[in-house]
Amino acid sequence: MHCLALSIILRTVTPIVALTAMSTVGCGRAASAADKTHDAVGTIQTIAPNGTYAIISHEDIPGYMPAMTMQFTAGTKEQLAGFTQGDRVAFSFTEKFVLTAIRKR
Numbered sequence: 160m161h162c163l164a165l166s167i168i169l170r171t172v173t174p175i176v177a178l179t180a181m182s183t184v185g186c187g188r189a190a191s192a193a194d195k196t197h198d199a200v201g202t203i204q205t206i207a208p209n210g211t212y213a214i215i216s217h218e219d220i221p222g223y224m225p226a227m228t229m230q231f232t233a234g235t236k237e238q239l240a241g242f243t244q245g246d247r248v249a250f251s252f253t254e255k256f257v258l259t260a261i262r263k264r
């Protein structure tokens with residue numbers, strides 16, 4: 160009886176502890192330059208056949224980059240599924256040019 164109750168409590172508490180630990184780590188790193196993201200708007204020129212990157216012509220990003228055509232790495236394997244050449248997109252990316260978000264506009 161006690162073991163069952165403890166097991167239920169542990170199952171309930173563990174994900175919360177894990178989430179708290181993750182958000183604590185996230186907060187500690189939030190100020191680092193490597194985690195900084197930028198927002199941009201552009202047009203997709205190419206999607207890699209394996210979905211690992213996109214070449215996007217982006218508009219001027221004030222204070223960061225002038226308009227140019229460049230490669231962005233997909234953040235996940237699924238991220239660029241459903242996008243194709245010519246799509247107008249709004250997207251965010253890290254200082255290493257990894258996409259953190261992308262949507263059609």
Ligand SMILES: [Cu+2]
Binds near residue numbers: 225227228
């Ligand atoms: Cu650029």
